[in-house]
């Protein structure tokens with residue numbers, strides 16, 4: 001697409017060297033990230049530096065070992081860490097590939113135009129790039145108000161940028177991890193239990209006797225602690241029930257695999273609810289004491305029999321009954337997992353509500369083997385003046401009252417508030433994008449690009465020349481997590497713990513850490529009083545001293561555990577009196593809050609459109625060795641998996657005469673053709689009505705010397721979304737694809753001839 005902001009392919013040298021570099025590494029075996037040429041080295045010759053991983057959002061704490069020459073030799077887990085119990089996943093171990101990547105952004109870049117009109121990036125000093133960025137922010141503040149700035153931020157480093165833009169005066173701070181990920185779940189669980197699920201999830205998987213996974217593909221979804229706990233549960237003979245149209249890794253370890261017809265889960269959940277109520281399998285005392293709306297729910301599901309659900313889900317009635325009884329037999333140690341990436345079909349808050357309700361009937365919230373009550377260490381912020389109170393926000397782009405139940409900012413809402421609209425009070429005009437590759441993570445790329453083209457400026461802070469970087473006016477190269485301090489990790493868990501990330505090595509090239517960037521900008525914008533410290537060590541040390549630790553101690557131990565303040569890990573064990581943070585003070589089976597907002601107070605099943613003839617529903621998910629689009633160029637992980645494949649059922653493959661391993665192109669319902677071909681994986685492990693691919697491949701920037709053109713991008717194919725009316729999440733499993741066996745580019749040329 002031709003846009004006002006032409007996509008600029010960031011030029012680089014050294015591609016040949018990159019190719020050689022890969023072959024020097026062994027992909028397999030224990031030390032797969034270590035250079036063979038360096039030879040083995042004993043721990044005595046290495047210095048460990050504490051860190052927490054940034055390859056995904058589980059943030060496992062570990063140690064980076066550096067040899068005497070200053071080379072990183074390995075990264076291992078910290079035994080004290082509740083997130084990882086001493087073991088990192090392959091991605092975390094291979095995280096050093098982010099540091100070593102020769103394709104990294106190396107110096108600030110500024111968009112410029114040549115005499116012939118072509119746009120290009122010129123290398124700039126930090127001084128010049130930051131002056132220009134501050135100047136643009138200042139003009140925006142004076143001409144339109146600070147609220148016209150938005151920050152997209154994902155990952156731990158974004159917190160410093162968050163401080164900066166809050167001091168600047170904007171509330172528009174967002175990440176794709178809400179409206180494209182866990183948002184519906186948080187809204188649904190809050191409506192039901194008065195509290196959300198959080199990250200890491202408060203799920204007591206390790207003690208569960210029955211674990212129900214609804215599309216949660218733990219094992220491919222590699223969130224470390226969950227996998228370890230699931231293995232523990234399996235060793236203890238827990239019953240695993242997996243509902244997935246695909247035989248996922250989790251499904252292959254399950255007693256029951258329910259290969260559900262995609263988009264019909266609510267029908268299954270209602271039928272389970274029906275069986276559990278009608279056969280009186282629910283936890284009667286718990287339900288009586290804690291819940292509100294049981295009689296309404298009973299009436300609501302009275303016709304949702306397994307026979308009714310069979311016609312919708314294709315799951316046989318006796319299997320529905322049997323699995324419901326398994327769940328009840330293990331109750332309250334039955335965990336119906338709430339999932340994480342739950343923005344599927346647009347009725348996701350209601351599906352998550354149905355999951356929450358089932359957990360409530362089984363009495364698992366607040367009980368061992370269900371959901372625990374997490375605690376975190378509250379680390380005070382370094383003293384600063386109060387942030388200004390913004391006068392406007394992204395919500396002004398919508399009619400009053402819309403998305404009342406949402407307490408985070410919608411990333412797609414920021415796009416809506418950036419595209420001019422006559423009724424809107426606050427049009428956003430400047431974006432700072434920190435650590436999120438919006439072209440890969442937001443659906444409907446056309447809309448994202450339309451928003452970008454209405455901006456006065458776009459600044460991208462990244463470590464790599466990713467798809468979003470090419471649209472920036474200013475590109476700021478951040479150093480990787482192995483080269484910097486960040487704020488202390490304080491995430492909640494069974495036991496509260498703190499984890500430190502400190503640099504193991506100096507920043508490569510001309511890259512800088514986020515805290516330095518934020519402070520430099522604050523100085524230029526007259527916001528110095530919010531950053532009244534010399535360096536981040538001072539901030540961390542001050543914060544740690546408030547809770548009886550210090551930077552020096554954390555540098556030695558990396559992770560510090562604290563005693564829980566309250567002995568209430570399982571707070572409903574023994575059925576004590578308890579008031580929930582809902583309108584009724586009860587667990588709301590009937591949601592008064594949803595009813596007040598005009599939504600269905602109890603979930604209903606509605607049918608979703610089916611793929612047209614010759615098209616298949618596009619499903620996507622994770623691979624154990626990659627994280628989204630961020631790792632596909634990491635040479636350690638690329639060695640393990642260098643492209644994605646499209647899973648196709650053999651019946652469909654036969655029909656199309658597609659062979660296993662054959663490269664094909666995908667074309668979606670809107671005529672969008674994948675930029676690159678993708679290999680077919682013909683397998684019985686997927687239903688005939690859908691296809692599946694791993695997210696994060698098919699990069700279009702040649703600068704990514706390994707990832708460019710490898711596999712296809714699901715993001716490119718997701719041009720259609722169904723918005724969740726409750727919370728604005730983008731249902732992204734509503735696109736359909738068909739297959740092209742010939743190179744479409746060649747076809748186009750032939751058409752022209």
Ligand SMILES: Nc1nc2c(c(=O)[nH]1)N[C@H]1C(S)=C(S)[C@@H](COP(=O)(O)OP(=O)(O)OC[C@H]3O[C@@H](n4cnc5c(=O)[nH]c(N)nc54)[C@H](O)[C@@H]3O)O[C@H]1N2
Nearest residue numbers: 154181341435436437441461462463466628629630695715
């Ligand atoms: N089509 C499709 N869309 C999806 C998903 C999907 O499966 N399919 N998944 C959804 C989900 S669940 C989520 S949570 C989101 C994730 O969305 P994102 O967080 O946007 O995920 P990534 O694509 O990994 O983009 C991360 C970006 O951060 C950069 N980065 C990595 N480390 C650092 C660092 O230390 N500093 C800085 N400044 N930058 C860094 C990477 O180079 C990359 O550009 O995407 C959502 N969108």
Ligand SMILES: Nc1nc2c(c(=O)[nH]1)N[C@H]1C(S)=C(S)[C@@H](COP(=O)(O)OP(=O)(O)OC[C@H]3O[C@@H](n4cnc5c(=O)[nH]c(N)nc54)[C@H](O)[C@@H]3O)O[C@H]1N2
Nearest residue numbers: 215216217221222243246262263340341621624626627628
């Ligand atoms: N290795 C690795 N692990 C990760 C990540 C990563 O990038 N890499 N990202 C992390 C993040 S932020 C998130 S949010 C999670 C996401 O991981 P999860 O929350 O576990 O999964 P989803 O992406 O929602 O779901 C993928 C599964 O849903 C199935 N599915 C598709 N349609 C349907 C349907 O209609 N019904 C049912 N029941 N199932 C369906 C697919 O076949 C697939 O197995 O993973 C996390 N873990």
Ligand code: SF4
Nearest residue numbers: 053056059060089092
């Ligand atoms: S699960 Fe793996 S990638 Fe994610 S933080 Fe832990 S070690 Fe890193």
Ligand SMILES: [Mo]
Nearest residue numbers: 177181182341
């Ligand atoms: Mo996510």
